[in-house]
Amino acid sequence: MDTLSYRTISANAQTVVKDWVIVDAQSAVLGRFASQVAMIIRGKHKASYTPHVDCGDNVIVINADKIRLTGKKMNEKEIISYTGYPGGQRFITPKKMLIKVPTRLVERAIRLMLPKNRLGRKLFTNLYVYAGSEHPHQAQQPKKIELKWK
Numbered sequence: 001m002d003t004l005s006y007r008t009i010s011a012n013a014q015t016v017v018k019d020w021v022i023v024d025a026q027s028a029v030l031g032r033f034a035s036q037v038a039m040i041i042r043g044k045h046k047a048s049y050t051p052h053v054d055c056g057d058n059v060i061v062i063n064a065d066k067i068r069l070t071g072k073k074m075n076e077k078e079i080i081s082y083t084g085y086p087g088g089q090r091f092i093t094p095k096k097m098l099i100k101v102p103t104r105l106v107e108r109a110i111r112l113m114l115p116k117n118r119l120g121r122k123l124f125t126n127l128y129v130y131a132g133s134e135h136p137h138q139a140q141q142p143k144k145i146e147l148k149w150k
Helices: 030-042 095-102 106-110 118-124
Strands: 020-024 056-063 079-082 089-092 127-129
Touching: 020 030, 020 079, 030 118, 030 127, 056 106, 089 095, 106 118, 106 127
Parallel strands: 020 056, 056 127
Antiparallel strands: 079 089
């Protein structure tokens, strides 16, 4: 019998090849941008994607303070957080959050698109967000990529 035999190859921590990628968030729509970055961090763009392994790339996001939201969301959307104490529910708009901590809006959007388990917490450590165009990761020689939706 002459048949071809293809075996499914699962990646593991020793066989994964992790790259460094730089992405510019200037004038990008937040949700569309975050979904693509989350996919790169997860590793779904690679042929060797394995769901239970950290096989994604390290992503550097620059110009996070120049991200945009469509419609009236910048002023009217409310981001809810909770301090853990009674009466500790806090509300903030994206506009105020960009003024206070410019990187947190992008970090939060990407973190919420990752799995809600220990793998998701590990994947989130592969994200580096900076408000300006400068970053301290030149030694890793990141490749600049252009995302589809800007």
